[in-house]
Amino acid sequence: MKKRYDLIIIGGGVTGCALAWYFSHYDFEIALLEKEMDVCCGVSKANTGIFHSRSYWTPDTLKGELHLRSLSWFPRAKKELDLPVRECGALTVALSAADIGHLREVKARGRCPEAEIMGPIEARKREPNLNKNLKAAYYDPGTVVVSPFQLVCSLAECAALNGVEFHFDQHVRGFDQTSKYIRVLTPENNWEAAFVITAAGLFSSEIARYSRDKISDIRPCRGEYFVLDRDCDGFVNRVLYPAPRERSKGILVCPTPEGNVLAGPNFEPLDRFDSSTTYFGLEEVEKGAHRLTPHIPLHKNIRNFSGLRPTLPDRDFHIFFSNTYPNLLHLVGIESPGLTAAFGIAEYVGEKLHNKGLTLREKNDFRFRKAFPVFREADWKTREALIREDPDWGEIICRCEEVTVAEVKHALRTPPGASTLDGLKRRIRTTAGRCQGSFCLMSIPRLMSEIGNVPYGNMYKEGRKSPLFAGETREECSRSEYAEKGSC
Ligand SMILES: Cc1cc2nc3c(=O)[nH]c(=O)nc-3n(C[C@H](O)[C@H](O)[C@H](O)COP(=O)(O)OP(=O)(O)OC[C@H]3O[C@@H](n4cnc5c(N)ncnc54)[C@H](O)[C@@H]3O)c2cc1C
Structure with missing residues (x-):
């Protein structure tokens, strides 16, 4: 087995796989190391799968900047990955007069010409199952829903098709430096690369500490969900957001590309990595979903799950070079909207490595992925x-x-x-x-x-x-x- 590469990526979630896909456009040797047996085993497997439109970007943050950058990548990625998506748009719902102010803020932030604030009659024409007591709704056609599984697996497949090696069961436990390379240490192997990127989700602070870099602890924030049977397809046709809350986008109701309906997530800060579902969490989700759509058929639930957001105290992404190993780049705190921002993150990281001396020579034989028939x-x-x-x-x-x-x-x-x-x-x-x-x-x-x-x-x-x-x-x-x- 080869052990020396131009670039090693640690972590096979959406961030690591988007990086692998992005760098596979260029002419060098890449390996992705993942501690689990497959890609998409961390935060990326348990989320809502919304490709949030620009109405939901967070100004004055890195995550906001990379969210916006990512939006312009989406059409290209969709084509190269042959990715099925649900271009459904979204309604943000005001249930009180005070909420209407929030809708105006979202509209002003999005500056999307096709978006509009509409009254209850018009909103219920579009979504007949909306709460009758709504006061207004903000319609944004730019919201897209993807299957997070499909997104990560198609990124990985396309990267593999273009030469990226995936190595599983490789739990990175430390780093070392040779004269020219960074050594990446796993229990049974030593790998070497000129550049190394860590994209370890919930473990991103921990892995940064392996290289003696200082960063706050990740605080997991749990979000729980109901997944409704596919025969509920059509109960809602757009993402329904509540008027935005400070800590998260709130409990929403959302169609999926496969035809299920999702209700969730709540937002519960934890002091441990615990992704159980709980009576109280699901009760909170139930209440939130009922506020938007009182008749949501939660009795058609086929599964509950929860995901953990890898949050830092300032609620932003941190992307920085190690102080110990100059060519080691850490990505920490990639919480929501990390799925949306994945392509923007990849481009930003590409620029950072290029400025450090990585030559980006585009391949002329890059291959697009072709989805297998379903x-x-x-x-x-x-x-x-x-x-x-x-x-x-x-x-x-x-x-x-x-x-x-x-x-x-x-x-x-x-x-x-x-x-x-x-x-x-x-x-x-x-x-x-x-x-x-x-x-x-x-x-x-x-x-x-x-x-x-x-x-x-x-x-x-x-x-x-x-x-x-x-x-x-x-x-x-x-x-x-x-x-x-x-x-x-
Ligand atoms: C409830 C919830 C809802 C969300 N909804 C949305 C949404 O609708 N839209 C959106 O844009 N974003 C959403 N997000 C955010 C998004 O899911 C995350 O930002 C994104 O999935 C993070 O991906 P990642 O690749 O950085 O991390 P992960 O997916 O966690 O990947 C990290 C990988 O690194 C591996 N790893 C860790 N340590 C090591 C090690 N030492 N050695 C080797 N491998 C290691 C892990 O096994 C894992 O596979 C949501 C998040 C949650 C929790």
Whole structure:
């Protein structure tokens, strides 16, 4: 295995993968090191997935500047990544006379010519399930919703396609300096690079301290959610924000690109990294969602989850070179809107490294990613053609999301391929539907073993701490044997 690169990126969340994608446009050797078994295992897997429009930027902050920069990158990224998005727009809802002042502030901040403040009748024409008692709403067509899973995985896929190496199970524990390179230390390997970037989310302060750089502790702020079944698609067609609060954008109701509806998140500062969902947190979310849409069908909830915002006391991003290792750049406090700002962060970091001497020579053979077909979304004619081409398209293993064996194969084999149950979920939505895996879990381990060559004893839900099997009870049986006998 090669261990020396021009650039090493630490962390495979949206920030690290956006950096990998951005730098893969240029002619040098890059590795991304991630402590988990896959990309998108940290903050980036549990958020709302809103690509916030300029109405929601925060003036006089670095995160605001990078948010705005990122917006102009979005069309290019969408094209290069072949990324499915829901360009739905948003309504920010005033439920009191005082809230109307907030709407005016948001409008003035956004300076978006197509955005407008409208009265209750017009707002309810657009969103009939809005609270009847609303006083006004601010409509902004610029808000876009993405699947955070799809965004991170497609960034990683495109970066891999363009030569970036992904190394998992690489927990960075320290740094060292050789005469020319920074040495990155993991328990079993020493890696070297001319430039190193850390993008470690909740652990970003900790990793900065490995290089003896001083920065405040990350304070996790939890946000909890309800995920409603896909048959609620259409209950809301736009993101519904409450009038903005000081600490966060408030509890909102939001459609997803896949057709689920999300309600959340609340904002709860914690003194530990605890991503459990709680009775009180969900009760708060329920109240917030009911204020916007009193009839929201929360009984159609298929899952709850929570995410932790990696916040610093000043609530801003901190991007700075190490005092100990001059070519080591730390990214700390990448909280909301980190997903939106990811492309802007990548461009900004590119400029910083360029000013430090990294030559950015653009490749002339950069390859765009082409999304694999999604059987669930295909019409009957396309489905027939796919099955004729490869019978694996005719074998559905997840009934809720209609995922086929062909899609599982692609997700396991396309670098950086899935190696866990959740890795498959993030790429192709197995276990993400109404039954939450009751059906597809019967076939996935066999497919992971046969197609992905993952031994049963080495199968995990999320990471090394969540093995799928406790031990062997009887001999394993192959797919063909199973089909022949009907049982094993
Ligand atoms: C509740 C909630 C809602 C949000 N909603 C939105 C939204 O709608 N829109 C938006 O723009 N933003 C939103 N955000 C913010 C956004 O999710 C984050 O800013 C973003 O995901 C941060 O990504 P990251 O890559 O920096 O961190 P992560 O995704 O946490 O990635 C860091 C990675 O580094 C790895 N790592 C850590 N330490 C080490 C180590 N020592 N060695 C190797 N690897 C390591 C971790 O395993 C992890 O994979 C939300 C956040 C939360 C919590």
